[in-house]
Amino acid sequence: MRQNNYAAGMRGQSEAEAHLVNNGYEILKKNYRLRSGEVDIIAGTGSYIVFVEVKYRKGLSLGYPGESVNAFKQRKIIKTAQHYISVNSLTDQDFRFDVIEVLELGGEITVNHIKDAFWS
Numbered sequence: 321m322r323q324n325n326y327a328a329g330m331r332g333q334s335e336a337e338a339h340l341v342n343n344g345y346e347i348l349k350k351n352y353r354l355r356s357g358e359v360d361i362i363a364g365t366g367s368y369i370v371f372v373e374v375k376y377r378k379g380l381s382l383g384y385p386g387e388s389v390n391a392f393k394q395r396k397i398i399k400t401a402q403h404y405i406s407v408n409s410l411t412d413q414d415f416r417f418d419v420i421e422v423l424e425l426g427g428e429i430t431v432n433h434i435k436d437a438f439w440s
Contacts, residue, residue: 332376332422333360339420339431345370354403357396361420362404368414371401373437376422385421386434398440415440 337347340363348369349362361372373393375385382388389397397417405411419437423430 328376328378329374333374335376335422335429335431336361336372336374336420339433340372343433349404352400352404354400356403357400359397359400359404362401368416369405369410370416370418371397371404372418372420373397374420374422376424378424380423380425385423386419386432386437389419389437394438401440 333350337350340347340361343365345363345365347361348364350360352359352362359371360374363370363372373389375388377385394417401415401417405413405415416436417438417440419434421430421432421434423432
């Protein structure tokens with residue numbers, strides 16, 4: 321089951337990356353990991369560095385994908401983003417936190433990009 325979840329997550333992340341690139345974003349880093357958390361995609365657009373959490377679901381039995389990005393998950397993403405900002409000396413940049421929902425229903429995939437989904 322874990323392998324299936326991993327494959328589904330990677331499929332969702334690929335959809336999210338394609339969405340970002342098709343909308344003029346530059347992918348700066350994928351799967352930025354620390355012990356404290358992970359940021360799925362770090363992208364640049366205009367003057368912004370965007371920290372993106374990707375959530376994939378096949379069906380709505382558990383609700384919309386973005387609903388699972390709770391306060392605990394947000395804190396982990398923010399802490400990881402702060403580390404990335406610090407080690408890359410990006411303190412003069414604008415930042416935001418987005419969620420990209422990838423929803424598969426009846427074989428069709430829908431991508432919903434939620435900008436400024438939460439704040440630090």
